[in-house]
Amino acid sequence: MIEGLLGFGAMFALMALRVPIAVAMGLVGVVGLGLMRSWPAALSSAAQEFVDIGSYTLSVVPLFVLMGNFVTRAGMSRDLYQAAYALIGHRRGGLASSTIAACAGFGAICGSSIATTATMARVAMPEMQRFHYAPSFAAGSVCAGATLGILIPPSVILVIYGIMTEQSIGALFAAGVIPGLVAAGFYLLAASWITRRHPDWGPPGEKASWAVRRKALGRIWGVLALFALVMGGMYGGFFTPTEAAGVGAMGGFVFALARRALTWRALMEVLGESARTSAMLFTIVIGASLFANYLNFTDLPTALRSFVEAMDVHPVAVIVAICFVYVVLGMAMESLSMMLLTVPIFFPLVTSLGFDPVWFGIIVVCVIEISLITPPVGMNIFVLSSVVPSIPTTAIWRGVMPFVAADVMRMAVLIAFPALSLWLPKWLNL
Amino acid sequence: MKRLTTLFTAVAAIALFAMMLLTFADVFSRKFLTNSITGAVELTELFMLVMIFFALPLASMAGEHIVFDLLDKALPRMLLRWQQTLSHGLTTAIFGGAAWVVWERAQRTAEYGDTTSALEIKIAPFQTLASVMLVVTALVHGVLAWRAARGADLPQHDETAAREAS
Amino acid sequence: QITLTLSSWVPPAHLLTRAQSDWCGEVSKATSGRIQCNLLPKPVAPAPATFDAVRDGLVDLSFSVHGYTPGRFTMGKVAEMPFLGDSAVATSVAYQRIYEKHLAKLDEHKGMHVITVFTHGPGVIFNNKKAIATLADMDGIKFRVGGGVVNDVGKAIGANMTLKPAPQSYELMSSGVVDGVWFPDESIVSFKLDKLVKYRTAVPGGLYNTSFALVMNEATWKKIPKADQDIINKMSGEWAARFIGKYWDETDEKSRQVQKEAGVQSITADAKFVADFKAKTAGIEDAWVKEAEGKGLANAAAVLQELRAEIAKVK
Numbered sequence: 001m002i003e004g005l006l007g008f009g010a011m012f013a014l015m016a017l018r019v020p021i022a023v024a025m026g027l028v029g030v031v032g033l034g035l036m037r038s039w040p041a042a043l044s045s046a047a048q049e050f051v052d053i054g055s056y057t058l059s060v061v062p063l064f065v066l067m068g069n070f071v072t073r074a075g076m077s078r079d080l081y082q083a084a085y086a087l088i089g090h091r092r093g094g095l096a097s098s099t100i101a102a103c104a105g106f107g108a109i110c111g112s113s114i115a116t117t118a119t120m121a122r123v124a125m126p127e128m129q130r131f132h133y134a135p136s137f138a139a140g141s142v143c144a145g146a147t148l149g150i151l152i153p154p155s156v157i158l159v160i161y162g163i164m165t166e167q168s169i170g171a172l173f174a175a176g177v178i179p180g181l182v183a184a185g186f187y188l189l190a191a192s193w194i195t196r197r198h199p200d201w202g203p204p205g206e207k208a209s210w211a212v213r214r215k216a217l218g219r220i221w222g223v224l225a226l227f228a229l230v231m232g233g234m235y236g237g238f239f240t241p242t243e244a245a246g247v248g249a250m251g252g253f254v255f256a257l258a259r260r261a262l263t264w265r266a267l268m269e270v271l272g273e274s275a276r277t278s279a280m281l282f283t284i285v286i287g288a289s290l291f292a293n294y295l296n297f298t299d300l301p302t303a304l305r306s307f308v309e310a311m312d313v314h315p316v317a318v319i320v321a322i323c324f325v326y327v328v329l330g331m332a333m334e335s336l337s338m339m340l341l342t343v344p345i346f347f348p349l350v351t352s353l354g355f356d357p358v359w360f361g362i363i364v365v366c367v368i369e370i371s372l373i374t375p376p377v378g379m380n381i382f383v384l385s386s387v388v389p390s391i392p393t394t395a396i397w398r399g400v401m402p403f404v405a406a407d408v409m410r411m412a413v414l415i416a417f418p419a420l421s422l423w424l425p426k427w428l429n430l
Numbered sequence: 431m432k433r434l435t436t437l438f439t440a441v442a443a444i445a446l447f448a449m450m451l452l453t454f455a456d457v458f459s460r461k462f463l464t465n466s467i468t469g470a471v472e473l474t475e476l477f478m479l480v481m482i483f484f485a486l487p488l489a490s491m492a493g494e495h496i497v498f499d500l501l502d503k504a505l506p507r508m509l510l511r512w513q514q515t516l517s518h519g520l521t522t523a524i525f526g527g528a529a530w531v532v533w534e535r536a537q538r539t540a541e542y543g544d545t546t547s548a549l550e551i552k553i554a555p556f557q558t559l560a561s562v563m564l565v566v567t568a569l570v571h572g573v574l575a576w577r578a579a580r581g582a583d584l585p586q587h588d589e590t591a592a593r594e595a596s
Numbered sequence: 597q598i599t600l601t602l603s604s605w606v607p608p609a610h611l612l613t614r615a616q617s618d619w620c621g622e623v624s625k626a627t628s629g630r631i632q633c634n635l636l637p638k639p640v641a642p643a644p645a646t647f648d649a650v651r652d653g654l655v656d657l658s659f660s661v662h663g664y665t666p667g668r669f670t671m672g673k674v675a676e677m678p679f680l681g682d683s684a685v686a687t688s689v690a691y692q693r694i695y696e697k698h699l700a701k702l703d704e705h706k707g708m709h710v711i712t713v714f715t716h717g718p719g720v721i722f723n724n725k726k727a728i729a730t731l732a733d734m735d736g737i738k739f740r741v742g743g744g745v746v747n748d749v750g751k752a753i754g755a756n757m758t759l760k761p762a763p764q765s766y767e768l769m770s771s772g773v774v775d776g777v778w779f780p781d782e783s784i785v786s787f788k789l790d791k792l793v794k795y796r797t798a799v800p801g802g803l804y805n806t807s808f809a810l811v812m813n814e815a816t817w818k819k820i821p822k823a824d825q826d827i828i829n830k831m832s833g834e835w836a837a838r839f840i841g842k843y844w845d846e847t848d849e850k851s852r853q854v855q856k857e858a859g860v861q862s863i864t865a866d867a868k869f870v871a872d873f874k875a876k877t878a879g880i881e882d883a884w885v886k887e888a889e890g891k892g893l894a895n896a897a898a899v900l901q902e903l904r905a906e907i908a909k910v911k
């Protein structure tokens with residue numbers, strides 16, 4: 001127990017030194033293992049983690065990242081936004097609602113919420129600024145809406161959760177669909193609540209004629225086709241979830257080509273950016289695995305389990321407590337490393353209490369979504385402010401708060417009704 | 431320098447693109463030509479190694495590794511400079527150490543004669559390559575540490591590093 | 597007192613995890629608690645890296661499959677040939693005897709103290725399309741297989757194979773990417789495939805097998821006092837092979853019960869099937885003989901013959 005906590009302490013100290021998070025985790029892991037076991041063993045396990053990163057199951061990560069970058073390049077976020085705008089943009093707060101709806105749609109073809117933020121910020125922010133939306137409200141709706149990118153399948157975070165806990169990725173993806181729609185619904189409610197209280201924050205946009213609507217809706221067939229290709233192929237027996245990423249990337253590539261969005265240079269940029277992002281993600285995976293190797297030799301997970309058993313509280317209380325811990329951790333921690341560090345500790349506890357591991361995956365993704373938009377460390381906020389530097393970070397923080405409240409309510413619903421997550425995978429026999 | 435970055439980008443890009451084509455071709459061939467492509471899994475794994483380790487120094491160069499940078503605003507410039515020097519210095523040592531252990535592992539893999547299962551491709555050269563690229567990554571951080579010590583490119587808070595974590 | 601740290605890359609309830617822990621428990625009992633065992637909650641390394649993890653002292657005791665690191669272990673393939681035997685106890689014990697007599701001296705387990713080598717139960721054909729009674733019935737059925745000899749077997753008979761890691765079997769079958777698997781009975785339950793397969797074809801002697809070793813870190817072994825080493829030696833080799841083999845045979849049997857309850861139709865391949873199969877796979881044995889002789893095993897063909905003879909003898 002003590003060793004485990006010391007390890008966490010050392011890691012946070014290194015992080016405060018501005019050492020890359022991946023390096024901090026890896027260093028503490030190796031040193032801890034060296035002290036507890038032996039130095040040759042610790043160094044050998046470090047070497048192993050580096051060479052094992054070239055694994056078939058992990059190949060799904062760069063391929064989903066690539067797919068997201070291709071569809072971004074193909075301008076599919078713009079199509080989605082325009083379709084949503086044509087339908088609901090003329091209502092009060094309609095542009096914010098359109099943003100949320102377009103985010104949900106984009107989430108269905110992109111596995112990363114950061115990529116969703118970056119692209120939706122470019123598409124939706126200028127429109128909302130043109131109609132004089134309150135900057136905080138506009139920014140809040142983009143940041144929050146974009147978190148749907150990792151709940152609605154495909155999702156890089158769900159994939160990594162699935163690999164870590166040996167759960168079926170197909171089941172996890174299916175489990176994310178209904179909670180993703182529920183989440184989008186809660187966000188829309190939050191947006192309408194805000195504009196009811198402050199009508200001047202979200203004035204209505206232009207009303208589109210039916211002809212315009214039909215045309216705008218006609219443009220999103222690409223998104224639907226790509227979603228159908230990936231999900232249909234996966235659940236229809238054409239390919240595995242691991243292969244779905246490659247096929248999806250190929251689909252994104254074809255669309256980007258067909259829309260003449262790819263020059264040689266642009267292709268190289270997309271590939272290079274995806275490769276760099278993957279390298280960065282995998283460095284975190286290596287660092288976190290080394291840290292987890294070290295935790296494996298401490299008794300932290302078992303100690304936590306006996307502690308909880310001794311408390312003898314209702315299992316749901318344990319889940320609520322875990323969510324609370326996550327929300328607090330998620331304020332200051334980067335999301336992927338948070339998941340990689342905590343799931344090895346919480347997962348055995350949660351499953352021993354009889355909860356469904358797939359359902360817990362959805363809960364984990366939901367708390368990670370919250371961590372992406374809570375200050376001070378919220379990746380979506382950082383990305384948005386890098387795309388639209390004119391909005392002060394504090395305004396964005398204020399803007400996301402109602403959506404964080406919506407997230408908390410959604411969490412309560414998902415905890416109270418596990419069937420919302422588990423019905424679809426069950427129906428699909430996964 | 432520029433040429434080297436272009437080369438690394440090209441290698442990583444080709445490896446990633448090849449992974450994509452290979453997966454697609456494998457699915458296609460299984461579905462319509464009744465047979466999987468021999469060695470698709472192991473080729474994917476080798477492409478992964480190439481892509482990751484060629485892209486790694488590029489990610490370091492672009493400052494894309496995620497750091498906890500909340501204190502940047504609060505710290506005085508002087509302290510920030512030392513903090514930067516120290517963290518890049520430490521990162522240099524870590525990647526250097528990683529290069530060394532992976533090198534040793536590559537030697538042993540060569541000694542074992544490990545190959546992939548279907549195509550029987552030797553694995554050791556790929557691990558050696560990973561080790562070399564880890565040296566390059568360490569060098570990148572070494573240069574960054576040196577620059578930080580001289581007060582060059584200290585972090586601004588509105589750093590636009592594309593952090594595409596989740 | 598010495599505490600052995602154990603790691604297992606299969607789930608806690610899997611027979612291999614239990615067999616390993618129980619074996620260590622027996623050692624602990626026999627040494628009056630001077631040797632203790634501590635099973636880690638999580639595996640320290642994936643299966644292919646486990647031998648290295650033991651060699652480097654990350655853990656003291658663990659097991660792995662020789663074929664997971666192609667190119668490294670040639671000798672283990674002798675125990676993976678088609679039609680070796682119907683019980684894991686028999687093939688394991690005989691394999692261990694042959695190992696001791698002929699293979700150990702080639703020192704393929706550098707830096708590790710080998711407790712025992714062993715195999716799983718006979719490899720069986722499973723699928724969800726049709727009952728397979730002849731070789732021709734396999735046409736048009738896509739199988740997931742692992743690497744190593746089983747891959748060579750698949751190639752030799754011209755089966756439509758997808759080479760994917762074993763834990764992906766459920767995903768592959770449930771999504772319809774493959775129609776069947778080649779596995780020992782045990783794996784049908786441990787990979788939760790019992791609801792997915794519909795037809796089972798048992799092949800007398802087994803379609804293929806897999807070679808494993810249970811190994812201890814060399815330095816840890818040297819730390820153990822001579823008296824306790826002697827005790828462990830008595831519980832190693834054939835004793836341990838039989839010990840683990842029993843777990844495998846029992847689990848295979850249980851799995852067959854589960855399959856029956858799940859309504860899996862089972863048939864046994866007839867003599868013609870076996871003869872056709874043998875004709876097509878004869879080259880695999882020859883290839884191994886050549887490879888093994890290249891690596892310094894004199895008279896490899898005789899060793900393989902001896903293994904078959906030995907399996908027939910084991911009770």
Ligand code: NA
Nearest residue numbers: 107149152154
């Ligand atoms: Na998504």
Ligand code: NA
Nearest residue numbers: 330331371377
């Ligand atoms: Na946060």
